[in-house]
Amino acid sequence: MTVHGKVETDVEIKAPADKFHQVISCRPHHISNMSPGTVRGVDLHDGDWGKAGSIICWSYTHDGETKVAKEVIEAIDNEKNLTRFRVIEGDLMKLYKNFVFVVQATPKEGGGSIIRWTLEFEKLSEEVTEPYSLLQLCTHLSKDIDLHLMEQAQVQAQA
Incomplete structure (x- = not known):
């Protein structure tokens, strides 16, 4: 019986890795403005934004349904542009005993980044x-x- 697993994907983006990492690790509450069709809101339940050990709650749309995920930020590695979230409550816990999101942004030679979701x-x-x-x-x-x-x-460059 295989119940443990890991799936990954790489996404190529134009933005710098450190800027993407800052949003994911320190400002996830801004993501609902950036992706309103996917993320409805992110609330801080305990701790501080951008600090390991903090607990945040995501409200998001997945497969056409509104869902929630309460997560603890297990690790933020600014040198590696890596953030690790462990789901502790919410809809995913109806299907999974454990669930972890790892997001790493790696600079690409010549500009842009590769975002790896694990x-x-x-x-x-x-x-x-x-x-x-x-x-x-x-x-x-x-x-x-x-x-x-x-x-x-682009707006900052024009200012």
Whole structure:
């Protein structure tokens, strides 16, 4: 019975890795403005924005349904532009015993970045499918954040 798993995807974006990482790690509450079709809101439940150990709650749309995920920020590595979130409550816990999102932004030679999303999970049963549709959500989210960051950079360049 295989219940442990890991799925990954890489998303190429134009924005700098450190800027993307700052949004994911320190300003996730701004993502609902960047990707309103995907993220409805992000609230801080305990701790401080951008600090490991803090607990945040995401309200998001997945497969046409509004869902929630309460997560603890397990790690923020600013040198590697990496953030690790562990889901502790919410809709994913109906299907998975454990669920972790790892987001890493790596600068690309010549500009832009590669965003790697790694989803690590332990399913409650073999019947639960791998979370490929969540990877698609992460890809969409990355592209929305990228678009916002690039528009913001363009506005700052014109100022």
